[in-house]
Amino acid sequence: MKIYQQHDWPQTxxxxxxxxxxxxxxxxxxxxxxxxxxxxxxxxMGFEADxxxxxxxxxxxxxxxxxxxxxxxxxxPTSFPYIPGFLSFREIPAVLDxxxxxxxxxxxxxxxxxxxxxxxxxxxxxxxxxxxxMPTIGxxxxxxIGKYDEVPExxxxxxxxxxxxxxxGAVLRxxxxxxxxxxSSGHRISLPTAIDYVLRCTTKYRLPETTxxxxxxxxxx
DNA sequence: GCGACAG
DNA sequence: ATCTTGTCGC
Numbered sequence: 001m002k003i004y005q006q007h008d009w010p011q012t013x014x015x016x017x018x019x020x021x022x023x024x025x026x027x028x029x030x031x032x033x034x035x036x037x038x039x040x041x042x043x044x045m046g047f048e049a050d051x052x053x054x055x056x057x058x059x060x061x062x063x064x065x066x067x068x069x070x071x072x073x074x075x076x077p078t079s080f081p082y083i084p085g086f087l088s089f090r091e092i093p094a095v096l097d098x099x100x101x102x103x104x105x106x107x108x109x110x111x112x113x114x115x116x117x118x119x120x121x122x123x124x125x126x127x128x129x130x131x132x133x134m135p136t137i138g139x140x141x142x143x144x145i146g147k148y149d150e151v152p153e154x155x156x157x158x159x160x161x162x163x164x165x166x167x168x169g170a171v172l173r174x175x176x177x178x179x180x181x182x183x184s185s186g187h188r189i190s191l192p193t194a195i196d197y198v199l200r201c202t203t204k205y206r207l208p209e210t211t212x213x214x215x216x217x218x219x220x221x
Numbered sequence: 222g223c224g225a226c227a228g
Numbered sequence: 229a230t231c232t233t234g235t236c237g238c
Contacts, residue, residue, distance in 0.1 A: 045228070047229050082229075084226040091228075113227045123227070144227045228229050
C-alpha cells in the first residue's frame with residue numbers, strides 16, 4: 001500500500017499539535033469511495049513488555065460476506081507515550097508497517113479510536129486516512145470528547161455526538177442492550193455512510209468483525 | 222484552577 | 229493497552 005504523505009514523527013507535544021493543526025483542514029468528510037466496496041479492513045494494536053513493544057495488525061475481509069482474505073502484522077519499538085488526544089503518534093508508525101505488507105488493497109479501513117471526534121478534529125482514523133489517502137472510519141469503544149443524549153437500547157439506534165455546536169460523530173448501538181460505540185468520519189467518508197458500514201460489518205458482537213479479527217491478531221504473539 | 226481523558 | 233477466574237444475567 002502506498003503512503004501518500006509522510007511527516008517527521010514529533011518528539012514533543014508542541015510539534016504534535018502543530019502537525020494536527022496543519023492536517024485538520026485536509027480531512028474530507030464527504031463520501032469519496034470506490035463505486036463498489038469489495039474489501040474492508042480492520043486495524044488494531046497490542047503491546048508487550050510494558051508497552052515498549054507495539055504490535056499492529058490488519059485484517060482484510062471481503063464485503064459484504066466478511067470472510068478473511070488477508071492478514072498482516074508488524075512489530076516495532078514503541079516511540080511515543082499514550083497521551084489522550086495524541087494516540088495517532090503512538091500507533092500509526094506500526095500500523096503503516098503492517099499496511100505495507102498487505103497485498104489486497106481494502107476499500108475502507110475501520111480504525112480503533114476516533115476520527116474527527118477529537119479536540120483538534122484529527123483522531124487516529126483521520127490522521128491515518130490522510131497519510132494513505134484512503135477512506136477511514138473511527139470506531140472507538142469509549143468517549144474522548146463530546147456530549148450526547150441517551151441512545152435507545154436497540155441495535156442500530158444512534159444519537160449525534162456534539163462538540164462546540166458541531167456534530168462530530170455518532171454514538172451507535174451495535175448490539176441491543178450493550179454499551180454503544182463512538183463512530184466518526186475518518187477521511188473520505190460521511191457520517192451516515194460510516195454508520196452504515198459499521199453496522200454492515202457487525203454481526204453478533206458489539207465490535208465490527210474487522211476490528212475483532214485485527215484485535216485477536218494484535219494481542220496473540 | 223479543577224476535572225476529563227481514544228488505546 | 230495490560231495484569232486475570234469465576235460469575236451474574238439474558
